[in-house]
Amino acid sequence: MPNPVDAETYDLAACVAELTQLHGTSRDALLPLLHDLQAQRGFIDEDSIRALARALNLSRAEVYGVVSFYHDFRTVPEPRLVVKLCRAEACQARGSEALAESFRDERVALETVYCLGLCAVGPNALVGERVYARLDAEKLAKLAEGAL
Amino acid sequence: MIRISGDALALACGADEVAAEFKRLGHAVQRVSSWGLHWLEPLVDMDGEGFGPVTVGDVAGILGGDKALSIGQIEQHPFVARQTRLTFARAGKTRPLSLEDYAATGGWRGLERARQLGPEATIAEVTASGLRGRGGAGFPAGIKWQTVAGAPGAEKYVVCNADEGDSGTFADRMLMEGDPFQLIEGMAIAAHAIGAKRGFIYLRSEYPQAIQTMRAAIELSREIVAPLTLEVRVGAGAYVCGEETSLLNSIEGKRGEVRAKPPLPALSGLFGQPTIVNNVLTLAAVPHILADGAQKYAELGLGRSRGTMPIQLAGNIKHGGLFEAGFGMTLQELIYDIGGGTASGRPVKAVQVGGPLGAYIPPEQFHLPFDYEAYSGADALIGHGGMVVFDDTADMARQARFAMHFCAQESCGKCTPCRIGAVRGREIMDRIIAGTGRPADRVETLPQMHNARAQDRTPVDDIALLTDLCETMKYGSLCALGGFTPYPVMSALRHWPQDFGLQEVVG
Numbered sequence: 001m002p003n004p005v006d007a008e009t010y011d012l013a014a015c016v017a018e019l020t021q022l023h024g025t026s027r028d029a030l031l032p033l034l035h036d037l038q039a040q041r042g043f044i045d046e047d048s049i050r051a052l053a054r055a056l057n058l059s060r061a062e063v064y065g066v067v068s069f070y071h072d073f074r075t076v077p078e079p080r081l082v083v084k085l086c087r088a089e090a091c092q093a094r095g096s097e098a099l100a101e102s103f104r105d106e107r108v109a110l111e112t113v114y115c116l117g118l119c120a121v122g123p124n125a126l127v128g129e130r131v132y133a134r135l136d137a138e139k140l141a142k143l144a145e146g147a148l
Numbered sequence: 149m150i151r152i153s154g155d156a157l158a159l160a161c162g163a164d165e166v167a168a169e170f171k172r173l174g175h176a177v178q179r180v181s182s183w184g185l186h187w188l189e190p191l192v193d194m195d196g197e198g199f200g201p202v203t204v205g206d207v208a209g210i211l212g213g214d215k216a217l218s219i220g221q222i223e224q225h226p227f228v229a230r231q232t233r234l235t236f237a238r239a240g241k242t243r244p245l246s247l248e249d250y251a252a253t254g255g256w257r258g259l260e261r262a263r264q265l266g267p268e269a270t271i272a273e274v275t276a277s278g279l280r281g282r283g284g285a286g287f288p289a290g291i292k293w294q295t296v297a298g299a300p301g302a303e304k305y306v307v308c309n310a311d312e313g314d315s316g317t318f319a320d321r322m323l324m325e326g327d328p329f330q331l332i333e334g335m336a337i338a339a340h341a342i343g344a345k346r347g348f349i350y351l352r353s354e355y356p357q358a359i360q361t362m363r364a365a366i367e368l369s370r371e372i373v374a375p376l377t378l379e380v381r382v383g384a385g386a387y388v389c390g391e392e393t394s395l396l397n398s399i400e401g402k403r404g405e406v407r408a409k410p411p412l413p414a415l416s417g418l419f420g421q422p423t424i425v426n427n428v429l430t431l432a433a434v435p436h437i438l439a440d441g442a443q444k445y446a447e448l449g450l451g452r453s454r455g456t457m458p459i460q461l462a463g464n465i466k467h468g469g470l471f472e473a474g475f476g477m478t479l480q481e482l483i484y485d486i487g488g489g490t491a492s493g494r495p496v497k498a499v500q501v502g503g504p505l506g507a508y509i510p511p512e513q514f515h516l517p518f519d520y521e522a523y524s525g526a527d528a529l530i531g532h533g534g535m536v537v538f539d540d541t542a543d544m545a546r547q548a549r550f551a552m553h554f555c556a557q558e559s560c561g562k563c564t565p566c567r568i569g570a571v572r573g574r575e576i577m578d579r580i581i582a583g584t585g586r587p588a589d590r591v592e593t594l595p596q597m598h599n600a601r602a603q604d605r606t607p608v609d610d611i612a613l614l615t616d617l618c619e620t621m622k623y624g625s626l627c628a629l630g631g632f633t634p635y636p637v638m639s640a641l642r643h644w645p646q647d648f649g650l651q652e653v654v655g
Contacts (some may be wrong), residue, residue: 028419030401035353035382069403069560070384072353088315089500090536093463094491094549112505114387114504114554115356117318118157119536120186129356143290143616 005040012115013041016051025056030066034073043074046109081110084126084142085135090119099123102137108144151193153240154179156357159319161201161416165191165258170205176449181326183240184470185227187215187217187491193240198222227467229541232448235429235455236319236472245364249328251593257370264335265438270299271297272339276617281426283309284391284502284628286453286520289434292409292424295414295576296344299422306338306347306376307399307418307425310362313352313389314503316462316534320428322470323366323458324351324358326367327432334431334448336373338424344373348418352435355471372397387504387558390625392425392524394560404559406627411520427532434638451474463536464490465501479514482536498547502531504554505632508544508637544644547575551636553630566630569621573637576614583607583649607649611641 021035023029030052037048044067053060059144069074085103087096103110118124119132125143132143150493152158152167167177170192185191190201192210199210219225222240233239242249250256262270263507275290296304300587308331312320323331332426333346351359359382366378386404389395393407396418417423434454438447445509446454461468479499490496496640498508516522518550524532528572540545555570579586586604590601605613618634625631641648 023174028399031381031384031398035384046313047609066401069405070386072383072385085630086315089504089547089550090316090463090534092547093536093538093542096555112383113354114558115313115315115317116156117312117321118160118186119316119318119463120465121157121161122190122463124160126354126356131156131160133157 003040004042007041010041012047012051016048020055022074027056027058030056030058030063032065038073041077043077043119055067078109080107081127081144081146082109083112083140084113086116086122086124086126088114089114090115091122091124094122096123099137099140103108103140103144104143105115105144149196150175150177151180151240151378152190153182153326154244155182155322155535157186157322157356158182158189158191159357161189162203165204166190166192166202166207169204170211170504173207176245177212180242181239181244182321182322182470183222183228184236185222185225185467185559186469187467188612191222194386195221196221196223198225202409217263221622226238227355227469227471230486230571231472232444233472234472235323235330235432235458235534236327236519237436238330239322239470243326243369244326244328245331245360247352247368248395249268254437254439255329256333258438259333259340259373261335261438267343270337270438273341273442274341274437277437277445278442278449278452279350279433279437279445280520281427281430282433282457282532283294284529286530287424289430292414292426293338293341293343294436295412296424297421299415299423303419303421304342304344305418305421305423306335306342307392307423308335308343308347308349308428308431309390309392309395309425310349310351310355310358310428312355312428312532313387313390314505314532314534316500316536317459317461319460319470319533319534321355321358322353323428323432324620325361326360329369330432330435331362331428332365332369332373332378334434335378336376337434338426338431339373339376342422342424344424345377348399349378349380350383350389350399352389353385362374386560387554388560388627388629389481390628394627395425396423401568403560404630405562407625429532430572448474450519453521457506457516457518457530457533460532460534461487461537462534464492464539465535466491475519476517478517479509479535482518482535483514486536490537490539492539492541494541496537497540497542498538498544498640500536500547500636501534502529503534504551505635506530506531506534507627507635508538508643510643512643515601527639529632544647545577545581545642548637548640548648549574549581551633552577555633563624563626563630565621565624566626566633569617569625569630570633573621573633575615576610576617577637580607580610580614580648581599585610611648611650614641
């Protein structure tokens with residue numbers, strides 16, 4: 001995964017050129033390309049869609065269709081810390097719904113994810129690429145402050 | 149020797165911090181795969197004796213001989229001793245990315261034997277073992293392979309379905325993080341059997357650590373599996389991509405929409421070529437079958453369900469984790485004897501078996517043997533072997549609503565019963581929960597609407613409508629997402645009518 005890139009100096013064309021070197025320009029490179037672009041910038045906007053469509057010889061609608069289909073891709077930046085709390089059945093059985101309802105912290109974007117695969121030690125959450133288990137209100141608040 | 153698991157669950161419970169503390173105090177720590185005793189994580193294995201759950205503060209005491217957290221010899225712990233471990237034989241014992249450890253524990257023997265036997269005999273061996281797809285459908289693996297081998301095609305592919313989206317399942321994740329070479333060996337055998345040169349592992353983005361481990365393992369074993377080349381493709385948060393045709397579309401860079409079958413992927417799959425699509429656990433079972441012979445594998449199990457199934461005990465359960473056993477165990481044994489009942493200490497109300505599309509099973513049916521046929525006979529499914537336990541605080545009408553909500557969120561949109569039905573189903577459930585019913589609207593009361601119902605709907609009418617909708621979804625949907633969502637909904641309604649505001653059982 002490429003590292004996040006500074007928004008001021010971001011050069012979309014150069015990044016797309018570099019990434020297509022890595023993944024190629026066949027249709028099946030689209031998902032890997034989208035993942036990498038999002039990892040760099042944090043979101044996939046209209047310009048990215050246009051650039052990818054041109055590089056892969058697809059219509060913008062085709063690329064947009066893929067971007068909008070998958071929950072992982074966002075089209076606008078999310079400047080806040082994203083905490084993806086699992087709200088699937090196994091975590092529900094361990095109290096994730098109450099946790100989500102009681103959570104109040106405007107500085108954090110609390111998003112829903114369905115299953116992180118740690119179903120015997122929930123409620124669980126994913127922050128970036130780190131997973132946290134056995135959450136309660138106190139631990140979740142600490143996590144939101146970046147203190148865990 | 150001190151061993152601590154390095155898998156995602158152990159890390160999420162603080163295993164890295166515990167390992168660092170041991171190192172700080174001058175002890176070498178080996179990072180291995182997880183035993184699957186999840187309630188004890190972080191579990192510390194000191195020369196076979198287990199301690200857990202360990203916090204950083206406990207480390208000095210354990211080194212000083214404090215036995216408070218000891219569970220005795222891990223191998224003799226009832227949770228481990230009662231299992232029959234084939235797929236997870238290395239769990240807790242080996243380093244995931246060590247080729248040495250893998251070879252020393254019988255690794256690559258299956259691939260060697262497959263190469264000696266040749267493609268046809270390899271397929272015959274898999275067929276004879278009775279191995280059925282572990283993803284949920286239970287289709288015989290050997291027959292699928294035979295079909296792909298016999299299908300004409302310029303190129304053939306092996307695709308591993310590692311999009312383990314079902315809540316309450318984690319066996320695929322554990323295998324990929326703990327024993328990645330076993331999956332690679334299984335894929336190499338499959339590729340050898342059908343003459344494939346390329347293989348893909350479609351892995352969900354919610355499993356960042358499994359992605360890293362699989363990629364590293366592919367790199368390390370490149371020469372061993374040649375001429376096969378493997379590649380990890382990362383999903384993007386769509387549950388429906390666990391459905392095989394939608395998964396293939398996703399690998400091809402398209403929206404993860406389901407394809408109509410036929411044609412079967414075995415005949416026209418990835419890029420229109422004959423393709424094996426098998427679950428992680430199916431492919432991971434193959435090395436054993438080849439190494440030790442089909443007969444040995446087929447001796448385990450019950451009826452037409454042969455071999456072992458890694459069962460995942462999850463949700464509100466005291467002793468949750470991975471339990472691999474031959475088919476045939478009852479829920480009674482699994483939930484109470486092995487799982488120890490609920491974590492909250494309250495009575496068990498329901499167990500959802502088989503993920504978000506699986507039925508809710510009440511304690512009265514806990515005598516059911518764990519077997520594909522027994523479950524389908526009881527209008528349930530074993531799916532990927534996940535069991536989510538709920539205590540008596542669960543509201544089954546809310547769970548039924550969630551099933552519809554989940555389907556509405558995750559529907560690919562291709563077929564109408566699923567796309568629209570799930571949304572309507574959620575609305576009906578909202579009305580049932582509110583107990584309001586619904587007055588006839590303006591369109592329904594128009595004089596020209598001869599066939600529309602002009603009376604108000606009561607909650608009982610809504611339940612009849614829900615039942616009818618579930619029928620439509622079950623028989624009219626293209627894939628299991630819309631087709632199986634009625635299982636949790638109808639099982640909740642059938643077994644807990646009081647939660648829906650009804651006094652007695654509905655037909």
